[in-house]
Amino acid sequence: MEEKQDVLLEMKDLSISFYNKTGEIQAVRGISYTLHKGEVLGIVGESGSGKSVSSHGILRLTPDTGKVKQGEILFHGKDILKMSKKELQELRGNKIAMIFQDPMTSLDPLFTVEYQLNESLKKHTDLDGNGRRLRMIHLLELVGINQPERRLKQYPYEFSGGMRQRVMIAMALSCDPELLIADEPTTALDVTIQAQIVELLKELKDKLGMAIIFITHDLGVVSEICDKIIVMYAGKIVEEGTSRQIFYQRCHPYTEGLLASVPKLDSDVNEKLKPIKGNPPDMSCVKPGCAFAPRCSCAMQICVKEEPPQYELDDTHVVSCWQTIKKALQDA
Numbered sequence: 001m002e003e004k005q006d007v008l009l010e011m012k013d014l015s016i017s018f019y020n021k022t023g024e025i026q027a028v029r030g031i032s033y034t035l036h037k038g039e040v041l042g043i044v045g046e047s048g049s050g051k052s053v054s055s056h057g058i059l060r061l062t063p064d065t066g067k068v069k070q071g072e073i074l075f076h077g078k079d080i081l082k083m084s085k086k087e088l089q090e091l092r093g094n095k096i097a098m099i100f101q102d103p104m105t106s107l108d109p110l111f112t113v114e115y116q117l118n119e120s121l122k123k124h125t126d127l128d129g130n131g132r133r134l135r136m137i138h139l140l141e142l143v144g145i146n147q148p149e150r151r152l153k154q155y156p157y158e159f160s161g162g163m164r165q166r167v168m169i170a171m172a173l174s175c176d177p178e179l180l181i182a183d184e185p186t187t188a189l190d191v192t193i194q195a196q197i198v199e200l201l202k203e204l205k206d207k208l209g210m211a212i213i214f215i216t217h218d219l220g221v222v223s224e225i226c227d228k229i230i231v232m233y234a235g236k237i238v239e240e241g242t243s244r245q246i247f248y249q250r251c252h253p254y255t256e257g258l259l260a261s262v263p264k265l266d267s268d269v270n271e272k273l274k275p276i277k278g279n280p281p282d283m284s285c286v287k288p289g290c291a292f293a294p295r296c297s298c299a300m301q302i303c304v305k306e307e308p309p310q311y312e313l314d315d316t317h318v319v320s321c322w323q324t325i326k327k328a329l330q331d332a
């Protein structure tokens with residue numbers, strides 16, 4: 001049974017749009033999910049599916065051209081979208097931290113790692129100078145950076161891409177967050193380093209017990225670390241399930257397509273990857289029906305006419321696809 005007190009974050013029917021001269025871009029269209037304490041949630045989908053916009057919404061980082069049209073984002077039951085500036089400040093960096101694809105967007109090239117970590121600790125903790133120094137050393141050790149005392153004196157450019165991402169993670173952990181949002185944290189890195197960063201996040205999750213939202217376009221990357229996975233397409237959740245369900249019992253043709261388009265760890269090097277044919281829809285003129293229908297090899301007449309509902313295959317597995325619903329009803 002799900003304990004209410006174990007729920008950390010609840011996204012309820014969130015919709016976010018952008019507005020420009022030509023009209024409305026419906027980036028996020030009514031998404032809902034629940035994240036429990038210490039849980040790792042993967043959000044996957046092609047570029048433009050709304051992964052970042054929905055997740056940045058958690059920290060109210062929607063750009064000025066965007067607007068939250070509807071929905072709630074409850075953190076410990078309190079709606080982030082209604083929080084005061086002060087409450088929001090307390091939340092950002094103290095309870096929820098975020099890391100990005102390119103660590104240089106968050107690290108200042110002009111200052112040493114020590115300076116930047118120290119500033120972050122001054123802001124988020126009551127530690128004195130000595131306490132902060134010990135904490136900085138501990139944080140670098142925690143993220144697997146050797147010789148932390150020497151490394152603290154260095155500038156970001158003196159670190160490799162993977163090491164910079166580790167520094168970013170250390171910075172994000174400086175305030176002991178309950179939730180870490182990792183937006184494509186491994187995309188800019190080569191495959192071996194990617195695996196090391198995922199492994200590090202997994203270790204940190206086990207050691208520190210924080211929840212993680214891991215955003216990626218690569219389903220292969222999240223297989224190891226996620227408890228559950230949300231697959232997004234055209235601003236909606238098209239399939240949600242445990243990691244096992246998404247990898248071994250996936251139902252949505254889009255999830256199938258995503259998996260076929262990424263290399264698997266155990267696949268033959270000669271095995272051909274199959275990219276999904278066609279392009280994601282233009283979100284400034286959303287058509288009726290299932291947004292994936294024009295690219296779907298299983299599309300039926302109803303798919304282009306009516307939007308499929310969220311169908312619960314079981315407690316943890318939900319899919320939004322007419323073909324799957326038809327099959328499930330036939331099997332019932």
Ligand SMILES: Nc1ncnc2c1ncn2[C@@H]1O[C@H](COP(=O)(O)OP(=O)(O)OP(=O)(O)O)[C@@H](O)[C@H]1O
Nearest residue numbers: 018025027046047048049050051052053054063283
């Ligand atoms: N500042 C913005 N102004 C206008 N449209 C935007 C803006 N930011 C995002 N969008 C649009 O919102 C939609 C969702 O974008 P989002 O960045 O969330 O996708 P994503 O799945 O995270 O893709 P990526 O992996 O490329 O970041 C896209 O259609 C995108 O063009």
